[in-house]
Amino acid sequence: MAPSAPADKAAVDALNAQLDSALVVIQQFSAFVKGVFAEAAKLKSVQTAEATPASSGSTKWEPATEIDALALARDAATLSRAHGTKISLLIINEPFTPSAIGTVVRELVSGPVPALAKAAEVCYADRYTHHVRQELARRCGSVLDQMHQLFMAIPRDGRVVPESERRGGVSKVNKAQSDRGSYAKIGILWAECDALVAFANRGVGGHFVQVVNEVADMLKDEQEELKEWGDEEDDDDDDDDDVDDSGYDDGEEDDDPTDTGGNSHNATQAILDAMMSTRHIPPDDPEGLRPRLDSAVKKIRLVVLLCRAVVKRRLNKLPSSLPTKTPSDIAPRLDGSIVALKTISDRFEDLAAAFYKLSVVEVDAAMGECFAAAVSASAQLRRPWTGDADAKDEFTDWVAKFQTEMKVTAL
Secondary structure, rough: OOOOOOOOHHHHHHHHHHHHHHHHHHHHHHHHHHHHHHHHHHHHHHHHOOOOOOOHHHOOOOOOOOOOHHHHHHHHHHHHHHHHHHHHHOOOOOOOOHHHHHHHHHHHOOOHHHHHHHHHHOOOOOHOOHHHHHHHHHHHHHHHHHHHHHHHHHOOOOOOOOOHHOOEEEOOOOOOOEOOOHHHHHHHHHHHHHHHHHHHHHHHHHHHHHHHHHHHHHHHHHHHHHHHHHOOOOOOOOOOOOOOOOOEEOOOOOOOOOOOOOOOOHHHHHHHHHHHHOOOOOOOOOOOOOHHHHHHHHHHHHHHHHHHHHHOOOOOHHOOOOOOOOOHHHHHHHHHHHHHHHHHHHHHHHHHHHOOOOOOOHHHHHHHHHHHHHHHHHHOOOOOOOOOOOOHHHHHHHHHHHHHHOOOOOO
């Protein structure tokens, strides 16, 4: 069937002018959100448990601000998905209606688009943490970027998108590049909006539970790899229960069904697997690597237990008022603990490589860094959330035993 005639030229020109303006607005908001992301990424690593809440720059809490950043982001993402769906349908169905498309574009630019930027702005680090501020900005920026791509897919010639271009192909703008097509573009926008909604629904506590579980899963994998590499026999069911000689039982198995992640380091794992197949500890072990390996495997398991206990005893017991209405020490404590735990996950790659190289000097250095980070993380979460510096509970007592165990050199 032959394509229908293009829409009225004046209406098409008006839509094109509106699109030009909308694209500029989206780019400006996107640049602002990227600035929030960069600022949060720069500052989050300096947060410590004993630090006072941030009180300067864009992280400052303002008493007049009562906006729930996560709820605002969730609503903006939901509207972005719905409006984006309208546009995706309008640009493929006859007749091409510039006025209807223009109405949806105007609603997006006046509502969800600035709301996404506002959500990133008011996600103050001293209430939501630097980590959540950074992650929210990243996700809001992704939705804005995909909205920009969808706007770019709106035809400028007054005709609907041809069937041949809906599934992707050669770009009209640059023949040397491929174009995803309108179907793929709206699909990606849907995915980014859904991911932002899920993140907002998890909340601050849910985000940190996910991060800590990912660290625990990675450490458990490293523990198994090191045991296998060292030809260790596991006769004590260490992987089936969470009770160890420190005396703490977190009440959950390591294979917690609520855990997420665990597949983010496949590429690194493949490299380590290749290294493992080439060198092993000599039978005579002249440099004493075997006791170091035994100590490392034991302490890795203790750190996994720490992660599980942190989820159960601290993150699952965060105040229901989080994010707090005023700055408190909760945000910097969360930030500091996650920085330390992520440092552990980064350093364990170095530790495994040091063992595979049979380098005692590098093994000792890497172990020191790994376990110092574990002690730091535990220290920042040893107290309950009551705000009382002298408050204690069962987890506080276990942390003391954990720190003693991590500092003991079992060689």
